[in-house]
Amino acid sequence: MTQTPREITRRQMIQRVGLTALVAGPAVGLLSSCATSSGSDTPSAAPSAAATSATNPFGVKADAPLEVVIFKGGYSDEYATQSHEPLYKKEFPQAQIKHQGIQTISQTLTPRFASGDVPDVVNNSGTDMLDGGALIGAGQLLDLTPLFAAPSIDDPSKTVKDTIVPGTVESGFGGDPAKPYTLNYVYTAYGLWYDAKLFEKNGWTPPKTFDEFKTFAETAKGKGITPYAYAGKNASYYQYWMILISAAKIGGNEILLNIDNLVDNAWNADAVKQAAAAWAEIGKYMDKSYEGLIHTEVQTQQNQGKVALYPSGSWLESEQAKDTPAGFEYAMAPTPSVAASDKLPYEAIRAAAAEGYVVPSKGKNPQGGLEYLRVMLSKEAAKAFTEKTKSLTVVVGATEGMTLSPGLTSVVAAQTAAGQNVVTYSLFETWYKELETELRKQTNALMFGRISADEFCANMQKAADKTKADSSINKQSRSV
């Protein structure tokens, strides 16, 4: 494939989904067993701590300088310089803030970690990000548990954890035993995307069950519109996300945990079979040519009104911004329910937190680092981030009163409707690339009618067994 800049963004998106720290988990365990862990990673032990209070839960010294390093990539760093840092300064007017917006995070900071002269907050992102697992193993990162347990700035009766999207804390887990070391700040939701205007014009609503999906498909087909399509040539993973979401809706998130943990017969679970069978039925409405198209080609077709529903994530609207004609309004719907007995409701969506922020444990002002993250997780800071970057944050309700783009508005609505019903992000996608490659292959074969749902499950199980038996592949596991 020719790699367009947009594709790189998409891949980075996945890579950045904040799981890097978790990915490196077991290896870190090995490292930490031979490294001397001094246990000095609790901020209260640092000499510069001041007395804690309700408004200063970490005991930040009011005049302690704070150094912030932001990855100046797709989101730039204006959100930090124009909102987050001034907000911190408002709390501690005497504090000097040193800001650095750079792209080469690893090259710039690795020597500083080695010499012990580290900044207080690092936005660890981009192609040149620091190896989070290695840092955790070396005791260089602060455990963020106190941050999530601290009172929220907006509502001191709630903890920070209660004000952010479920799953965010876990997405930043790393080390062994696993602890949250990374704050993943950007919220990404996955579902079926459509043109709200087109649906309105035709009096359609997104299907809520697969039966409705089929009826809808017939109707759309009658109008000469392809009811559902994805790009088989380079984006078959968009489709396997949908199959996995459906499997989780049928059988709960443990179906996906089992797949990640390579549990025997995880792929042969009824939920996976039903999900595959349901989607294979929808595949029959898709023209064969979609297997040979790339994502932008199919997305353009949707912009031209030729495709009704398209599986993707919340970056789609900005990705297509320059190709979207006037009068086209992106909206996202959850994937349809498969059966009435589904464990998760129709409203459940897959969501993931990305774009990591860490607090080095050996900085001069780690309390300030934690406080900075707490400021970031206030509604005001989150709102400013969304305004500057056109991306949602993990802070719940931060966009209230804001004028959002149609697509983001629908994501917020879907997020609110989903509540705690969040389909977990699959980690095998980065853990076991061979399995992931096989899944792409089998997904195309299933959706374009070359294999049945049973064969799909059997083939995937065979690939999972092969991965499990392969001693050259590092095994990882997760419990949440």
Add this chain to the structure above:
Amino acid sequence: MRHGKLTPAALRKYGFITSFLAVPVLLYVVFVVWQYIQAFQISFTNSRGISPKFDYVGFDNFTQLFQDDVFWAAVRHHVVLLLAMPLITIAIALFFSFLLNLGGGQRNGRMVGVPGSAFYKIVFFFPQVLAVAIVGVLFQAILRPDKAGVFNSALGAVGIDPVGWLIAPGLALWTIIGVMVWQAVGFYVVLFSAGMATIPKDVFEAASLDGAGRFTLFFKITIPLLWDTLQVGWVYLGIAAFDGFALVQVLSVDRGGPDNATTVLPLEIWRNAFTYSKYGVASAMGVALFFMTLTFAVLTLRVTRRERIEF
């Protein structure tokens, strides 16, 4: 000069030659041979490419390879490529170069090509000038599976449904062979034209006078006298048939698909090394590929060895 005696003159001569050869040979050893040797070494390890530490695992990587469906699919595709691609390319190139050089019959007692030969020669060579990546991108548009594709819109104009050039598992590999042939033919037209130019014209003229038609000229005179060039072309094309990486990577569904229908060994080596971080397995594949290519080259040169016709 007699052998065995190093006279000052001989020393000077060999020193002169050596001084010219040393640099290229050194470069070749450092940048080519050494990598081959390392690949052999790594193929017996469990190296993952991210750490200098690895263990020797004997023939494990090779055992794993021989049980791998994808590996065998790739090997099968090389067999098809090896049989079809050189044959089709050489046949077309020979036909064109014959027409361009001798196909026009005699004029003023000399063999000439068909009218406009000089122009066609340049046109045929065009694809050779394009980088393979550009050829890939070009054919993406040409082979697009829906009505927007160049081929399919042409077919649509005469009422034929779009053909899934690269998405039909039975057709995809042949489509890619087609693109390879398209790109290669031009070069071999030029190569064979040069070969034909070295054949003395009087041979043709004599045959012509004796009443040989174009058909006889081609099979009885041209091919036998062109055998050396053909043999070289065959080896080149055969080695190219063990590649195909760039075109498969750019053109095929999901890189090597659908359902492994187009995958080739270089692509699987790339995938194992850079996607799976299995440098050991990737190197084992490289070693297998090395022996396949070598076997092919040796066999071709042996089997096609004929008595050279001097002229």
